[in-house]
Amino acid sequence: MLTKTVGVTALLAALSSAQSSTEVIISTLLPQVGAAPSLTPTVYDPVAPNAQRICSGYTASNAVDTSNGFTADLTLAGPHCQAYGNDIDELTLEVQYQTKDRLKVKIHPKHIAPENSTSYILPSNLVLQPEWDGETTAETSDLNLTWTNDPTFQFKISRTSTGEELFSTYGHVIVYEDQFLELVTNMVEDYNVYGLAENIHDWRLGNNHTQTFWATDSGNTVDGNVYSMIPWYQETRYHEGGNTTAHGVYGRNALGQEWLLRENNITYRTLGGSFDFYFLSGEEEDGSSSALATIRQFTNDCVGRPAMHMYWTFGFHQCRWGYENISVMESVVQGYRDANIPLEVLWNDLDIYELYRDFTNDANTFPVDAFQDFIDGLHANGQHYIPIIDSNIYVPNPNNESDAYPPFDRGAALGTYIRDPTTGDFYYGDNWPGFSVWADWLVESSQAWWTNEIVMWHNKTPFDGI
Numbered sequence: 001m002l003t004k005t006v007g008v009t010a011l012l013a014a015l016s017s018a019q020s021s022t023e024v025i026i027s028t029l030l031p032q033v034g035a036a037p038s039l040t041p042t043v044y045d046p047v048a049p050n051a052q053r054i055c056s057g058y059t060a061s062n063a064v065d066t067s068n069g070f071t072a073d074l075t076l077a078g079p080h081c082q083a084y085g086n087d088i089d090e091l092t093l094e095v096q097y098q099t100k101d102r103l104k105v106k107i108h109p110k111h112i113a114p115e116n117s118t119s120y121i122l123p124s125n126l127v128l129q130p131e132w133d134g135e136t137t138a139e140t141s142d143l144n145l146t147w148t149n150d151p152t153f154q155f156k157i158s159r160t161s162t163g164e165e166l167f168s169t170y171g172h173v174i175v176y177e178d179q180f181l182e183l184v185t186n187m188v189e190d191y192n193v194y195g196l197a198e199n200i201h202d203w204r205l206g207n208n209h210t211q212t213f214w215a216t217d218s219g220n221t222v223d224g225n226v227y228s229m230i231p232w233y234q235e236t237r238y239h240e241g242g243n244t245t246a247h248g249v250y251g252r253n254a255l256g257q258e259w260l261l262r263e264n265n266i267t268y269r270t271l272g273g274s275f276d277f278y279f280l281s282g283e284e285e286d287g288s289s290s291a292l293a294t295i296r297q298f299t300n301d302c303v304g305r306p307a308m309h310m311y312w313t314f315g316f317h318q319c320r321w322g323y324e325n326i327s328v329m330e331s332v333v334q335g336y337r338d339a340n341i342p343l344e345v346l347w348n349d350l351d352i353y354e355l356y357r358d359f360t361n362d363a364n365t366f367p368v369d370a371f372q373d374f375i376d377g378l379h380a381n382g383q384h385y386i387p388i389i390d391s392n393i394y395v396p397n398p399n400n401e402s403d404a405y406p407p408f409d410r411g412a413a414l415g416t417y418i419r420d421p422t423t424g425d426f427y428y429g430d431n432w433p434g435f436s437v438w439a440d441w442l443v444e445s446s447q448a449w450w451t452n453e454i455v456m457w458h459n460k461t462p463f464d465g466i
């Protein structure tokens with residue numbers, strides 16, 4: 001199962017049963033968990049503050065040339081607007097001509113300490129950070145950045161060869177608060193922008209599209225958030241006379257964000273982090289540009305190429321929630337065989353687990369020995385098997401010995417789970433198995449713990465893919 005809607009009734013029932021069994025866990029859950037009020041998203045709220053109207057913008061000073069660009073200070077140009085948080089008074093601008101086809105523009109707080117660094121700077125071990133090639137300079141770049149302080153700091157990027165303007169914040173202010181960043185770029189008329197995945201939308205995003213996204217399991221709604229966020233777009237322009245040009249814009253930021261595609265502009269907002277833009281010229285050696293070259297400059301040089309999939313993963317997969325036991329699984333495999341439809345891979349949802357707890361086997365419906373035989377049978381047919389493994393880890397009731405759940409205990413001993421910043425205790429939520437915790441992937445021990453759980457379970461349930 002990929003999504004879950006928690007009914008208030010089910011939730012209250014869960015809470016009251018927990019209350020009778022353990023005080024420890026209930027004390028860490030707020031009573032309103034899962035019962036969030038219905039809010040109008042700011043983007044659709046006509047009375048929400050308009051940061052472009054009320055905020056002051058910044059003034060650049062102390063520009064210093066570097067071997068591949070320049071740096072400057074940005075200082076708040078007027079009063080704090082506190083549109084959605086606290087304005088940050090002093091910022092640093094870094095402009096780096098990284099390769100012939102890539103220009104980086106980064107704006108981040110000037111004063112950052114170890115305790116708040118990850119709020120603003122996305123570590124390169126989490127998301128690849130494109131670097132300077134060691135030779136490109138402003139003079140040898142396909143791209144050209146110009147800026148002004150009139151009336152506040154604004155910048156634009158153009159193609160060196162033709163002067164074609166690709167991105168421009170002229171006429172708009174830069175807003176930088178602890179929980180809200182915004183900038184606006186002017187766009188050509190009837191622009192063609194593609195990307196900003198994941199989304200379920202027309203291929204060409206159009207000029208009236210709001211892409212709001214954050215990396216979460218939130219369903220598959222049209223125009224809504226899907227699973228991953230790939231904050232980059234490719235723009236193609238068809239010029240009079242038949243010329244086509246293409247370029248790309250990548251906003252390296254992992255926080256919740258939105259891109260408002262409007263008639264003549266795009267507004268980019270995030271809930272924090274930094275402005276960390278990479279402008280891609282899309283140009284080939286001969287000076288022509290194309291969507292294909294832009295995409296190559298993004299995948300090969302900015303985020304890395306996707307891993308090559310195992311050959312069998314390209315075959316036909318069958319998966320659903322609701323395979324009640326091994327015989328049902330057997331009949332699915334047989335059904336494909338009878339219909340002469342090649343079946344490469346069979347999957348399971350949470351049905352296989354004991355009480356929806358990862359790394360367990362339901363003793364009645366998916367007993368270890370019989371299930372192993374079943375998977376071995378698939379393998380003997382040249383078929384493959386994949387189970388779901390959810391990110392939630394069940395928290396057993398400490399007052400109930402028969403509720404033991406060793407995967408939780410092993411992670412807890414390493415302190416691997418996300419913590420509630422106010423109490424320092426693990427952060428508990430409600431998910432499929434009930435009270436749950438989630439691994440904090442910024443804690444070093446998390447990967448080793450997770451790998452070990454998967455390997456141990458794989459010894460009993462020999463699924464494919466590792």
Ligand SMILES: *[C@@H]1O[C@H](CO)[C@@H](O)[C@H](O)[C@H]1NC(C)=O
Binds near residue numbers: 088109116
């Ligand atoms: C980060 O923390 C340091 C040290 O506490 C502080 O001086 C600085 O203002 C903080 N930066 C921001 C952007 O809040």
Ligand SMILES: *[C@@H]1O[C@H](CO)[C@@H](O)[C@H](O)[C@H]1NC(C)=O
Binds near residue numbers: 144145160
């Ligand atoms: C960059 O653009 C500015 C203003 O548009 C122009 O004056 C300058 O010559 C350009 N630089 C290069 C290297 O083309």
Ligand SMILES: *[C@@H]1O[C@H](CO)[C@@H](O)[C@H](O)[C@H]1NC(C)=O
Binds near residue numbers: 208
């Ligand atoms: C833009 O989209 C919004 C929301 O879907 C819609 O209400 C509005 O009519 C659209 N505007 C135009 C000009 O198409």
Ligand SMILES: *[C@@H]1O[C@H](CO)[C@@H](O)[C@H](O)[C@H]1NC(C)=O
Binds near residue numbers: 172262264265267
């Ligand atoms: C962007 O363009 C739309 C449509 O022309 C306009 O209503 C809006 O005010 C513009 N946004 C900004 C921030 O200038």
Ligand SMILES: *[C@@H]1O[C@H](CO)[C@@H](O)[C@H](O)[C@H]1NC(C)=O
Binds near residue numbers: 162287288
């Ligand atoms: C059209 O393409 C040619 C060859 O690539 C180039 O020299 C010319 O400047 C382009 N014109 C425009 C308007 O981009």
Ligand SMILES: *[C@@H]1O[C@H](CO)[C@@H](O)[C@H](O)[C@H]1NC(C)=O
Binds near residue numbers: 324325326327328
């Ligand atoms: C497996 O589940 C199906 C569907 O609920 C049921 O008809 C069947 O009796 C079950 N088989 C076994 C062996 O439990």
Ligand SMILES: *[C@@H]1O[C@H](CO)[C@@H](O)[C@H](O)[C@H]1NC(C)=O
Binds near residue numbers: 021401403
């Ligand atoms: C103890 O845990 C087991 C396994 O989860 C459960 O079946 C049983 O109902 C629990 N007992 C109490 C008193 O909650």
